[in-house]
Amino acid sequence: MTDQTQHLAVTLFSELLAVDQLARASMARVLPKGMELSHFSVLNHLAHIGAERTPAQLAQTFHLTRGAITNTLSKLEWAGWVHVRPDWDDARRKMVSISPAGLSARDAAIAAISPLVADVVAKVGEDRVRATLPVLRQLRAKLADPA
Numbered sequence: 001m002t003d004q005t006q007h008l009a010v011t012l013f014s015e016l017l018a019v020d021q022l023a024r025a026s027m028a029r030v031l032p033k034g035m036e037l038s039h040f041s042v043l044n045h046l047a048h049i050g051a052e053r054t055p056a057q058l059a060q061t062f063h064l065t066r067g068a069i070t071n072t073l074s075k076l077e078w079a080g081w082v083h084v085r086p087d088w089d090d091a092r093r094k095m096v097s098i099s100p101a102g103l104s105a106r107d108a109a110i111a112a113i114s115p116l117v118a119d120v121v122a123k124v125g126e127d128r129v130r131a132t133l134p135v136l137r138q139l140r141a142k143l144a145d146p147a
Contacts (some may be wrong), residue, residue, distance in 0.1 A: 002104050016139075031114045034079065035105060038072045043081060043106040046098035054093050063144075 001009075027038050045061060046053065051109075059069040073096060076082040081102030087093035098106070121129050 002050055026125050027113050030116055032105065032108045032112055035109055036075075039076055039079075039081070040106065040109045042069075042072055042076060043098060043102050043109070044097070046082070047103055052085070052095040052097045054095060056093075058096065076102065079105070 024037055027040075031037065031040060041062065042058065045058070055066060055069050055073060058064075058073070059066045063067065064072075073082060073084060077084050079101075081099055083097050083099050084094050087095050087099075
């Protein structure tokens, strides 16, 4: 790796980390009371896929430990935003689905963050954001499967 390539890589990751930190802080400020970013992420994923998932599948999706996802699921279940049931085929596993209250909470979160995201897209430019998405998706894919 040349010095120039190394500098480019360090600069890229510095920008990605800074954007991640700023985006998380901005979103956390506008989420509905009692909802954390991790809660929104799980609710949004379950709403998007429209199917049950095991805690292990969710942990893999979010690149978390099973303990971390179990903690988040416990909070979501306590809030009434997810249903956790035994897997009827394998009693050792559990299945997680979003509840109607969870869908409402997710919709409220989307309504709360949409103006923030729309403002950022408007300021950066819709065409520039659209052009950036394929690169970000490719980076995510490479980082998720470095082989």
